[in-house]
Amino acid sequence: MRTSNTATCQVCKKSFDKHLLIPAESLKTGYLDILQSQHTTWDTAGYICSHDLAAVRLQHVAEILRDDGAMSEAEKQVIQSIQDEDIISTFSDAEYEKSLPPLDRLSDKIASFGGSWTFIVSFFVVLIVWMIINSITLISATPFDPYPFILLNLVLSCIAAIQAPIILMSQKRAESRDRARAENDYKTNLKAEIEIRNLHEKLDNFTRTRWNTMVEMQEVQMEMLQEILEKTKK
Numbered sequence: 065m066r067t068s069n070t071a072t073c074q075v076c077k078k079s080f081d082k083h084l085l086i087p088a089e090s091l092k093t094g095y096l097d098i099l100q101s102q103h104t105t106w107d108t109a110g111y112i113c114s115h116d117l118a119a120v121r122l123q124h125v126a127e128i129l130r131d132d133g134a135m136s137e138a139e140k141q142v143i144q145s146i147q148d149e150d151i152i153s154t155f156s157d158a159e160y161e162k163s164l165p166p167l168d169r170l171s172d173k174i175a176s177f178g179g180s181w182t183f184i185v186s187f188f189v190v191l192i193v194w195m196i197i198n199s200i201t202l203i204s205a206t207p208f209d210p211y212p213f214i215l216l217n218l219v220l221s222c223i224a225a226i227q228a229p230i231i232l233m234s235q236k237r238a239e240s241r242d243r244a245r246a247e248n249d250y251k252t253n254l255k256a257e258i259e260i261r262n263l264h265e266k267l268d269n270f271t272r273t274r275w276n277t278m279v280e281m282q283e284v285q286m287e288m289l290q291e292i293l294e295k296t297k298k
Contacts, residue, residue: 069280074106075099075116082280085111094124121262142255160241168237175234178227191216 071082088096088108098120100106112120161169177183194216198207209215 071111073113073116074103074110075112078113080111080113082111085113086117087111091117092124094127095120098123098127118262121265125258142251142258145251145255160244164237168233171230172234172237174227175231178231 069081070079071085072079073085074088088099088106088110091099091112095117096106096108099112164172194209195213198209198213198216199211
């Protein structure tokens with residue numbers, strides 16, 4: 065007799081073709097532990113659909129992360145992203161820059177200019193012109209900052225005192241940006257690893273179910289051949 069081609073998922077209680085279901089006996093021990101703890105009537109000889117198996121996989125991953133320590137906010141976001149089938153990589157340098165207050169963006173520009181060759185060359189030219197104007201009597205009969213250029217020293221000290229904290233603020237924001245980028249990379253890599261593992265398991269389950277389908281088709285063919293042989297004997 066030909067066996068039925070349909071079976072019921074033990075989780076959602078819906079009927080599917082057998083080639084769309086995964087045999088419970090082929091599941092990992094970790095998955096079986098979760099299913100047996102949540103469903104008292106779980107039968108290892110039964111089946112589970114791919115949708116419910118995906119939920120079990122996520123729960124298993126969450127338990128692994130929890131066993132390694134308290135789940136971080138980034139790991140919770142990864143699990144939620146997989147459940148919602150949403151994109152996890154949302155970090156953008158442009159969006160991060162737009163989120164900064166205007167004064168922070170201004171300080172970044174000042175720090176960027178202060179650490180460039182343009183600033184060094186232009187400031188060197190200003191120093192040379194300053195000293196020439198206050199050294200040659202023909203250009204200025206009464207130099208406003210005669211040698212030893214006390215006013216120039218004061219200006220340089222003020223610029224250094226103002227520029228240093230501006231550069232420090234810019235460096236702190238750069239560190240914050242790098243931490244946000246590193247956290248985004250971690251979430252992306254973690255999600256990719258989980259998805260790749262799930263994909264391997266899906267391929268293994270697909271291969272296994274297709275093999276069972278081929279065996280069943282061969283059984284049907286053998287039944288048909290048997291019927292033909294019986295008819296020929298008559």
